[in-house]
Amino acid sequence: DTAVSQTPKYLVTQMGNDKSIKCEQNLGHDTMYWYKQDSKKFLKIMFSYNNKELIINETVPNRFSPKSPDKAHLNLHINSLELGDSAVYFCASSFSRPNLADRDISLVQETQYFGPGTRLLVL
């Protein structure tokens, strides 16, 4: 059984189009992430959701809009695609648990499990 799955695996599209990438995890995790890996192979966090709530947004253009309908899904919608959006997009998930050792209770992010990636090519 695939733990973290993404669709589609490959996506080729024209500049200016709008496209969506879907991610699903069956691990029962409550936190999901989107990463982007560019042509130089640098892997960078884009977004993180905990219990359907946006937690991390790493200065990503607002053409990118993540949507989490439930804890098991985190979809990525991209408007007005640009050439520079060509990359591999990875979804990941993890548990988060309260850090009770911290006076201001924060969430501890457990180990992240990654999906197989979606290869986006914008022409």
Added chain:
Amino acid sequence: DAKTTQPPSMDCAEGRAANLPCNHSTISGNEYVYWYRQIHSQGPQYIIHGLKNNETNEMASLIITEDRKSSTLILPHATLRDTAVYYCIVRAPFWGNTPLVFGKGTRLSVIA
């Protein structure tokens, strides 16, 4: 920016131990050392993590120096399938802190 320094590439003979070093001289007290790897065209795969004690699991061993400024990932019997880019990451796994930041990693080539 990644807070770790790794050699860009290493070779290892099949069946031998692969020792991958990582320097993290600015690591702070609540930061863990994580290791992930990425086999060509696949998503990153978690290997192991530790705070200050040495750790071992079914995939690898992690040796952290006493001052925590460096660590070594050991694959005890490397196989061709271990050929991948290995990432050493330091982070405090709490919300509000830096998320997983991947550097350039070490490209390990296991040779028959």
